[in-house]
Amino acid sequence: MSLQDFFRPDGRHLSRGGILLLMAPFFMLIAFAFLYPLISLLSLSVTEPTAGFDNYARILDNPVYGKVLLRTLWTALLVAITSLLLAFPVAMAMVSSSGPVAMLIGACILLPFWSSVLVRTAAWAVLLQRNGLINEAMQWFGITSEPIRLLYTQGAVVVAMTHVLMPFMVLPIYGALRNIPEDYGRAALICGAGPLRVFTEVTFPLALPGVLGGFILVFLTALGYFITPALLGSPQDMMIATLISQQLREFLDWPFAAALVGVLTLFVTAITLAFSKIFRFDRMMGGQV
Incomplete structure (x- = not known):
């Protein structure tokens, strides 16, 4: 041949x-x-320990595991929504800029990839501690009279995960916005549409493939996140990845941990199939609409 x-x-x-x-x-x-x-x-x-679905039955019998799964889904959804709200303006700024400004914005987006997730999570732990920069700033501005608990909360997990995962939202949206011809916006303005109407009826609908691609990418990644929730979250706010690690390291219960992995895999697969059924994946990463 x-x-x-x-x-x-x-x-x-x-x-x-x-x-x-x-x-x-x-x-x-x-x-x-x-x-x-x-x-x-x-x-x-x-x-293991016997053939059957006893390990999965344990998950259904104990409501704690259901709460952990629901908390994981809710946290992943919050991270995806927050990332979208922060990433869209950044992507629009990247498209609208040129020269050194565009390079600076791009560098700020890509810079986090040059450091590990552990380093970025540890940085948030330093910022959010009782004597950290954020608490000191709030006391200096008179927002609070004493340090408040920011670390080891669900809010800390959401903020840190959003910071880590936001580049995965910015890049698909940026690709989609770049593929929108500038003539579309000019034509809408000539027809009498205001800037807000141009955004809601032209820009955002045409950027929707990139928005959906970034959203599902961040959401699915957040479902299985481990380092950030483990370091910044509390035992009361445990997510499923931390629960799996606990079953493996502390209880050495590999069969039950495998069942938890099976449940997480089932949810991820179902969500992915649902999105692929409704939307075309070849249009969700910033392709032409």
Whole structure:
């Protein structure tokens, strides 16, 4: 088989066989590093200590686990909404800017990728402690008369996770906004629409694929987040990833932890399928509308 067999007649695009050949190493890596461990872990949840669904029954019988799952879903939703509200203006500023200003905004968005999540979470722990910068600033401005509890709360978890995950919201929205022709906005203004109406009826609807792509990306990532909730949250605000870690490290209950992973996997899969059914994923990452 010659190299030409992997290209289409135009010589510029790969054939289906060429695409499969290039994707083969990626699929092998996914199968070895993700699918095999996941399937092995899920099989443990229905085979140990006895065959059956006893581990899943424990989750249904104890309302605490249901509350942890609902808290996880609620926290992930808050993080996704907050990230969207903060990311959209930033993405619009990136599209509207040029030269050094655009480079500065882009650097601020990409800079967090250069440090680990642990470092960024530890920085928030320093800022939110009783003698931290935020408490001292609020006392200096007269907002509070004494330090208040900011650390080890759900609010601290939401704020820190939003800071960590917001770049994953900005980039899809930025891609979608860049694909909107400038003539659309000018035409709306010529027809008598005000800036607010141009945004609500032209800009935002056309940017919706990027908004949805960023939202589902941040939401699904937040569902399984571990480091930030573990360091900044309290035991009363435990999320499911922290609960799984507790079952593994403290109780050594691998079958029950595997059942919790199965429940989380089920929720993530169901949410992903629901979004893929309603929206096309090839249009959700900033593609043309």
